[in-house]
Amino acid sequence: MSSFIPSSAVARVERHSLRPALGPAPAGVVSLAMGEPDFDTPGPVVAAAAAALRSGATHYVDQHGDPQLRSALADAVSALAGHRYQSQQILVTHGATAALASAIIAAVDPGDKVVIPEPCYSLYGDLVQLAGAVPVWVPPAPDLHWDLDALREAVPGAKLVIFSNPCNPTGVVHTRTELQALAEALHRTDTLVLSDEAYSAIVFQDDIFHSAVSLDELRPRTIYCQTFSKTYAMTGWRLGWLAGPTDLIAAAGRVHRTFNGSLNAAVQRAALVALDRGSVLAAPMVAAYRERRDMLFERLAGIPELTAQLPEGTFYAFARYSLPIQSTELAAQLRSAGVLIRPGAEYGPSGEGHLRFSFAADVPMLQQGLQRVAEYFADQR
Numbered sequence: 001m002s003s004f005i006p007s008s009a010v011a012r013v014e015r016h017s018l019r020p021a022l023g024p025a026p027a028g029v030v031s032l033a034m035g036e037p038d039f040d041t042p043g044p045v046v047a048a049a050a051a052a053l054r055s056g057a058t059h060y061v062d063q064h065g066d067p068q069l070r071s072a073l074a075d076a077v078s079a080l081a082g083h084r085y086q087s088q089q090i091l092v093t094h095g096a097t098a099a100l101a102s103a104i105i106a107a108v109d110p111g112d113k114v115v116i117p118e119p120c121y122s123l124y125g126d127l128v129q130l131a132g133a134v135p136v137w138v139p140p141a142p143d144l145h146w147d148l149d150a151l152r153e154a155v156p157g158a159k160l161v162i163f164s165n166p167c168n169p170t171g172v173v174h175t176r177t178e179l180q181a182l183a184e185a186l187h188r189t190d191t192l193v194l195s196d197e198a199y200s201a202i203v204f205q206d207d208i209f210h211s212a213v214s215l216d217e218l219r220p221r222t223i224y225c226q227t228f229s230k231t232y233a234m235t236g237w238r239l240g241w242l243a244g245p246t247d248l249i250a251a252a253g254r255v256h257r258t259f260n261g262s263l264n265a266a267v268q269r270a271a272l273v274a275l276d277r278g279s280v281l282a283a284p285m286v287a288a289y290r291e292r293r294d295m296l297f298e299r300l301a302g303i304p305e306l307t308a309q310l311p312e313g314t315f316y317a318f319a320r321y322s323l324p325i326q327s328t329e330l331a332a333q334l335r336s337a338g339v340l341i342r343p344g345a346e347y348g349p350s351g352e353g354h355l356r357f358s359f360a361a362d363v364p365m366l367q368q369g370l371q372r373v374a375e376y377f378a379d380q381r
């Protein structure tokens with residue numbers, strides 16, 4: 001057999017991907033690069049999964065999701081939207097990763113234009129490439145919120161607009177005015193919106209977060225994407241979901257079951273407990289992130305080469321640096337100095353010149369990592 005040549009879909013993703021292959025932090029190196037909570041899943045959720053397994057939740061289940069969970073998720077998104085969602089408007093997925101993949105593959109055709117404000121979660125670009133569609137990057141305003149003029153200019157003719165709110169990697173929480181401006185820009189078009197709200201529970205100020213589904217003008221065109229990963233520290237459980245117009249959810253369900261078949265039965269039973277205890281389980285973790293955010297921000301402010309804005313949500317801070325080197329090179333040098341930090345270039349063209357600090361690390365680890373960062377920059381003076 002002659003040497004294997006991957007499909008053009010794989011070749012496209014490989015050619016354009018900004019996503020690095022991630023391994024564990026080498027011994028002795030402090031990681032401020034994590035994309036997941038450092039907390040373990042709350043005990044009641046673990047106990048519910050064990051009980052579900054013992055009671056026989058070991059079989060295939062409905063490929064669109066456990067009916068009771070779908071119904072509970074429909075209630076959850078209805079409360080968020082102030083508008084009734086039915087169970088058939090919910091698709092339970094293998095993490096937000098498969099939710100995003102199913103939605104994108106269900107919605108776009110090869111050659112379609114997909115608008116992606118950046119810096120953004122790097123999976124969006126890869127999935128758009130996988131689908132053969134064309135990403136159109138929209139750079140942010142200086143404060144890392146959307147540049148509304150640039151967004152208005154980019155959206156005509158787009159099949160889909162994708163964003164995360166709160167935003168990984170910038171920590172920005174998009175304002176209601178920004179969401180309204182997007183709705184106005186899309187008025188009288190068929191453009192869809194994919195709103196990835198994975199970090200919606202990790203917000204540091206009351207009343208600043210608004211779901212896209214809470215805007216009457218956006219809801220009919222919005223595919224809402226959510227996950228249990230971040231809110232409940234359940235990254236390894238692999239459970240996410242979509243909510244949206246019935247026909248779109250049916251199409252995403254077709255994609256999802258073609259790739260995945262049924263989801264883990266016991267995990268879905270445990271998810272009901274996570275949902276039910278919701279804010280009680282999440283609150284201590286959010287309180288810890290807030291404390292770490294304040295500490296991180298204070299330390300970054302003491303390093304003259306770095307400029308960061310206070311993250312409004314997520315567990316990331318996105319800092320601009322003043323050294324005349326590429327962010328991948330800077331991240332490599334920091335790694336040699338004993339601290340892992342993600343280069344801004346991973347998140348889109350405007351991410352260059354930035355570093356993404358994760359504060360999903362305990363306080364001693366954060367302190368040690370930041371000490372190494374401060375020493376590295378002091379050595380460059």
Ligand SMILES: Cc1ncc(COP(=O)(O)O)c(C=O)c1O
Nearest residue numbers: 095096097121164168198227229
């Ligand atoms: C914005 C955003 N969306 C989705 C995901 C994927 O989450 P999941 O673990 O549910 O696949 C991540 C993970 O880092 C993320 O940051």
